[in-house]
Amino acid sequence: MERYDSRTALIVVDVQNDFADPAGALSVAGGETIIPYVNAQVRAARAAGALVVYTQDWHPAHTPHFAQDGGIWPVHCVIGTWGAALHPALEVAGPVVRKGSNGEDGYSGFTMRDPVSGATVPTELESILRARGIQRVVVCGLATDYCVAATALDAAALGFETSVLRAGIRAVDLQPGDGERALERMAAAGVTIVDEEGEAQAGPAGTPIAR
Ligand code: VGL
Ligand code: ZN
Secondary structure (H helix, E strand, C coil): CCCCCCCCEEEEECHHHHCCCCCCCCCCCHHHHHHHHHHHHHHHHHCCCCEEEEEEEEECCCCEEEHCCCCCEEECCCCCCCCCCCCCCCCCCEEEEEEEECEEEEECCCCEECCCCCCCEEHHHHHHHHHHCCEEEEEEECCCHHHHHHHHHHHHHHEEEEEEEEEECCCCCCCCCCCCCCHHHHHHHHCCEECCCCCEECCCCCCCCCC
16 A cells, blocks of 8 residues: 555654754754655655644743653743744645643643643644544654654554654653654554555564555
8 A cells, every 4th residue: 555645644743943953952862864754755745645744842931841840851842932943954744733832741743631630632633634534644753752652642542544654753762762662552552663665564463564
């Protein structure tokens, strides 16, 4: 099966300066190096009539997501700053879904956790996909062990046939191996992990491998 068609969406997760630029506040090792590959995916998706959607981590100056306010992360992707901007080399050819702007926590492009009530609230990502009749999603971006994993796991749970492009992701790896463990979690949840040559790798035991 071709990777892209009109029922497929490419979701490009958080390719923002703070993650992708080596000078970013939460710089991911090798983050910038995925951009040419991601851009090639954007072009292939567009050429096949697929939807391309972007997510953008978009935090207020104070949020329980940040270590200074009780969370674990350095201040990053603050609304309107250079760090929050999509990387200038990224080709943007579709809607951008922002998450966290009211101080919500969480990592998925589909949902946010209200910091006061703890309730999970949806972003507009799922409705954008449903409105276009999307059935399959292909996920790439930053970072493997946080927003890519959470977004891919939510996509699979929502019933989208989901794959993740190994050549188009990089991990934070707070602990060595976090990225690989996240990939194992995704595969166990039925997400297809696609390697650099475009070949699908082993999914959960016994399942046939889709292309
Ligand atoms: C992310 C940590 C904190 C991500 C966002 O985009 O993966 N990671 N905020
Ligand atoms: Zn964040």
